Amino acid sequence: MPERVFLGWHRPFLGLLTEWLLARREELPGMLVVVPTAQAGRLLREALAEAAGGLLAPRVVTPGHFLHTEEAAPEAIELLAWVEVLESIGDWSPYAAAFPLPPGEDEAPGWAMGLAKSLTGVRKSLQENALMLADAARRLGKTVEGERWEALAALEVKVEQQLKRWRFESRSRVVARGTEIDATRRIVLAGVPDFPAAVVRHLSEAIVLIGAPGSEAGLFDEFGRPVVGWTERKIAWPESGSVTLTADPRQQAAEAMQIAATAGTSSDDLVLGSADEATAGELVRAFGRSGWVLHDPAHLPPAPLKAWLAAWRQFVSRPDAAEAIDLLGYAETGALIGGKRAQRVMALSAARDQWLARDRDDLQRIATVTSRNPEALQLAEETLESLQRHRAVFLREGAHAGLSRLLERIDPRGERSGAIFEWLDATASVAEEVRREPGLWIDLLCSTLPEGTVVPPEDRVLDIQGWLELFHEPGKHLIVCGMNEGLVPGRASSDAWLPEGTRRLLGLSHDAARHARDAYLLTAMIEVRRNDGRVDLLLAKTGSDGDVLLPSRLLLATDEGELPLRVKKLFREIEPPDSSLAWTLDEIWRWKPPVIDKEPRIGVTTFADYLACPFRFYLKHIAGMSEPDPERVEWNQRDFGNVAHIIVERWALDGEAKDFSKEAAIEAWVHEELDRVIAERFGSKVPLAIRIQRESMRQRLSWFARIQAGERERGWQIAEVETKFELDIDGVTVVGRVDRIERHDDGRRRVLDYKTGTTAGPVESSHRTGIVASTRFPAHLENVPQILCTGSDGKPKRWKNLQVALYSAALGDVDELGYFQLGATEGDVKLSLWDGFSIADRDSALACARWIVGQVKNQVFWPPAEKVDFDDYAVLELGRSLGESVTWKGGAA
Template sequence: MAERVFLGWSRPFLRVLTEWLLARRDELPGMLVVVPTAQAGRLLREALAEAAGGLLAPKVVTPGHFLRTENAAPDAVELLAWVEVLESIRDWSPYAAAFPLPPGEGESPGWALGLAKSLAGVRKNLQENALLLIDAARRLGKTVEGERWEALADLEAKVELQLKRWRFESRSRVLARGGDIDDTRRVVLAGVPDFPAAVARHLSNAIVLIGAPESEAGEFDELGRPIPEWAERRIAWPQCGSVTLTADPRQQAAEAMRLAAAAGTPSDELALGSADEATAGELVRAFGRGGWVLHDPAHLPPAPLKAWLATWRQFVSRPDAAAAIDLLGFVETGALTGGKRAQRVVALSAARDQWLARDRDDLQRITALNPRNPEAIQLAEETLEALHRHRGVFLREGIHAGLARMLERVDPGGEHSAAIFEWLDATASVATEVRREAGFWIDVLCSSLPEAAATAPEDRVLDVQGWLELFHEPGKHLIICGMNEGLVPGRASTDAWLPEGTRKLLGLSNDAARHARDAYLLTAMMEVRRTGGRVDLLLAKAGSEGDVLLPSRLLLAAEEAELHARVKQLFHEIEPPDSSLAWTLDEAWKWQPPAIEKELRISVTTFADYLACPFRFYLKYVAGMSEPAPERVEWNQRDFGNVAHIVVERWALDDEAKDFSRAEAIEAWVHEELDRVIAERFGQKVPLAVRIQRESMRQRLSWFAGVQACQRSNGWRIAEVEKKFELDIEGVTIVGRVDRIERHDDGRRRVLDYKTGTTAGLVEGSHRTGIIASTRFPAHLENVPQILSTGGDGKPKRWKNLQVPLYAAALGDVDELGYFQLGATEGDVKLSLWEGFSIADRDSALACARWVVGQVKNRVFWPPAEKVDFDDYAVLALGRSLDEAVARKGGAA
């Protein structure tokens, strides 16, 4: 029979526990001391070491020690057994009580894994009371749940049989017959107010140390657990301390820091904890700003390599450029590609952005098209080739041999892969009998990996304890955050298989038991600090995601006369901490543009950008800033125009085709070439969106054929296409490329530029705009006579684009200038010529160009224009104008 020892609550439990153990120093090596959590065990070991130095300490464990099973099937193997059983069932009618709708119907192929996890989770919950599903079915046989659990028990029998075929025994069955514990040490239950029912069988001869006075003996059962009546007791608020309502976890942490500072509590006398994980993280940050280094043991980092494995699984299933980019985000991938991860990501992203490259085949096709940056395309192709090679080996060798080989490369020292190798060993014998794709095995592996241990900073002064650990904290000043319902006591079960009523019938942990436990813990923690201590309790009105929170029922455990005042305090309105703050953009928030010295070769097409806005010109052409869209699945305006240019360029380079005078012949040629161009980029798997755009372009090219046939019949012949030229202006090389130069049979010369956009309009209107009395010039164009000109109608205008006039300046005698528009409607596919273009217009445009070149040479890229037709940099303005958002330093002079 267990022996109960009441240690009182005149002092913190850890101190009287340490004294009790040291008084039995000679017996310690033969003791098995049970504490509620691993963190509580660490506190005890540190206290013993500090009090006695070197001694033969007892073995310190948690209640989970009594549920361990040395020879049971690993969780991953049991999960596999469930999947095998579920997928083997063809007739679900015998299980209709549990599954009214047959699982798997209309679901994706991986449906069984999700259901297997759910049912394995039910079995794991039942392990609290060492129950099998068949045991639960017997206990619930006379309830409305009886038939449901009988169906589950039948499935369990099939799983147990499958495990037996694999020469395993389930952990549930091992626990049901008594477990494997054979430790002969004397068990000391040290301040453990709650533990799984299955543990009780191992504690019949334990010494039970209870943090309460002897006068409270009737309030605990024989193993020291608070009896249900604790839930009905009144709980007085702290006499020395406070109960504070805050808006959210951030304000709660700030208030905790303020309370500690106001009390002048040193770190070794502060017991700080939170029942809310979000608030625990905020406590680390809030105290950190005050110079205290805190550690949150509950914040566990993800298992090493787990995220990499999940991303590798994505690449195994879909080995494309997008998955490769995600994979390159992990340092481990560098071992598979030979390093240069950043350069490879840039190369792959550029290929996707500029060419819509999706996979290795696309990159190979792009290489054949002589791209402007062949080195980047080659690097992208090499990257995918390397990853494909490792993927091939991985798939050929299978999950166990293939993954082991990869781990030797990505983690050669084995520092992070020990748990994975353990899993591989545990499932190796089953792998020969279970034929599954690699992605399935990786999913099972990732779901089985344990969390990594949190590493505490060496210079930490305090740990943020969880609710159960706080009882073992000895500090005189106790600050508890997260005193909200669902946190203290913990949230009631929402498991569809195990609702609260069912849990109680099966002897599992339940809301009523947690209520009694937490009422005792809060009472005890406040009682030990009644004399010479302080207790501050904090709670929030909303969680970190904005969800509404209620005060803990423990804070409302009061006499009727006092309840009104508590409700009034705990439910009063409170403003969010930032409610009175107005967001303003001041100098501290302005971003600094990069200062870049760069010798420019200015294109004739870029003058329009400078005239529109010199600062945006700087960002685009000097700093090279742009917003890529690699995730798009269709052509953007640039892609559409490039493909159209390629098709008509190739047509014009064909000596025979360019002289066709029949629209049908031209149409057939350009349609065939369009198909060829798309095949060069996409092969046989053309994305649906691109196929739709192809048909739109095909229609435009049909209209183009009709217009071109008329022009040829009128005597115009194509002389040159894509003619490059250079023009020197103020010592700066201006470069350009003319889409099309024609000669008429009578000797006239014409220059045309293809336009696929819908806003090209009249040529002159695209290059200069009228000026009236109310015209307001942009700040960077005020008092600049070089931008002014006179239109053919004699009215004043200003330049906004210099492209076509500079063609005339570079090519000499030109009789006609204009656009060959390839618009979206039949009426928008036409020639648009600059009527009345003169030498004076050309010279005026040259004067404007010389002014722009001078500004660029002198690095004058300020101020930004208030309004532009299309703003690619609006995101940089943070909702304001660029003038307000940017610090005028560095590159933008």
């Protein structure tokens, strides 16, 4: 039988434990001291060293020491065995009790990996009581769960047989068989309130040190674990200290800092803990702002290279531009492509944004049909070619050899890849027997790599302890955050295989046991500081994700008389920490765009942008800011219009086709050219969304053919296509391109611009808008007579677009101006002419253009318009207006 020793709780447990051990210093080398966590072990070793200097210290371990199994199969091998077994089952009827619907049917590839992880998780939970699935099935045989567990046990047999063929033994079997413990050492359980049931077999002769007075002996079992009686006891709130309700983790951390500062507690006397990971991170930041360097031992970074491996796995599965961009986001990839990661990402992103390029084949096709930015296209293609070359070698050599080669390149010194090479060595023998695609091995690797380690900062003054470590901390002032239900005590099991009732029947940890344990720990931590110390408990109403949190049931453990007061305090309404702060936009909160001074060269189509908003004009045409959309899978309005323009331009450049007067001939030509353009960009694998849009464009082109045939019959003939021009306006070059210039058999001359958008209305109303008594001009257009004009109806108007009007100024005598609209409906495919356009209109447009040129030359791009029809820069407004969210240091209106 274990020997129980009650050390009391008149002062912190660590001091009592150290005294008890030092009183038996001659026996220490033969002791195996068991503490609840590795952090508690560190505290004990430091306390012994400080109290006694150089002595032969005992061996200090955690309960997991008794379940250590070096000879068991690696986790990845056991996971693979489950995958192999699950995928090998053709008839699931023998397992219908566990799987009424056969797994794998109508599911995506990889279903077996997800199910394997679930079942290995069940087996790992059962190891807590040294059980296998077969043992659990026997225990549950007479319950409603019996048949289900028998089915799982039958699968387990197949998995164990598979592991045996690979010359391995599962960890579950090794734990169930039991491990040998050095019998020469005396086991001392030092303040361990909870441990796996499988450990009990090693503790029959242990000394159990309990941090409580002997008067509480009836509330502990023979191994020092709190019994259910603790859940029925009242827990007195700290007399010296507080219980504080906060809004969220951030405010909770700020309150903890304020409590420590007000109390004037030194770092040597302060114990800081959190049962909530989110609050622990906030504590690091809150105390850091006040000069305290804190360390959160529970916050472990992911395994080195794990994120890169996941990105590489995606590229191996799909070697496209999108996956390459994700892969280039990691510095390690630079070793595979010769650097220039940023430039390569920009080149690939631009190709995807401008051309919807998906892969290397698309890039090669695009390079043959455009002369625009060939260097970027070449860099993008070279990037994919280089990565695909490494991928081909990886696939040819297999995951193990291929990963070894890659790791030697991206981590030549082996500073971050040691754990991966160990994993590769441990699984190499099975990889030779099991032929699996490399992606699965990477999935196994990422699933089973241990978490990374973190080196505590040398200048730290305090560690943030977890809930179980706090009992071993000796400081006089204890601050505990995260006193919410689901955190203290921990959340009840949500595992569909192991609900709380099943866990009880199987002798696994369950909610009642955790409740008793945590009730004892909280009571003890308050009692050890009742006469000489302070305890502050904090909780939040909402978590970091906004979910509503409840107070821990431990804070409500009181009698009926006091309960209403506690409920009133813990459930009261509380304002968010920033609810009383008025938002003010001073300079520090405003975005400051760069002031760019470059020689202006204005496009004829951009005057409309300045008239709409000078600052948005600056962002778009001077700063070159735009919001890319490389993730789209279909044409946007720009893409659709560009393709339509290419088709009708090529048609008009065909000397024979442009003079077709028959609708069928024109239709056949443009339809064939549409298919050719699609093939140039997408090859034979055209995405579904593009195929749908292709048919929409095919319909528009049919309507175009009908209108064009009619115009040719009426004597209009195409003379020039895509004609470039330049205008010099006050020393600034204004450039443009006319889509189509026609001549009539009678000598008249007509200029047309293609419009594919759905918003193109009559030409005149697209260029100027009416003015009435109530018209309110945008601030940048107030008192600017150059924008005013008279419409063809004789009414006052103002310019909002100058494009077609300036065609007249650039091309000389023009008899007709207008649009050839290629709208979405049959009625929207038509000619729209500017009736009544005059020399006075041309001169007025030139005057307006001259004013805009002057503004641009003088860098007048402020103030921004309050309202615009289409806003490409709404994301910069921060929910306000550009005028409020931006500080402009350039010219002012």
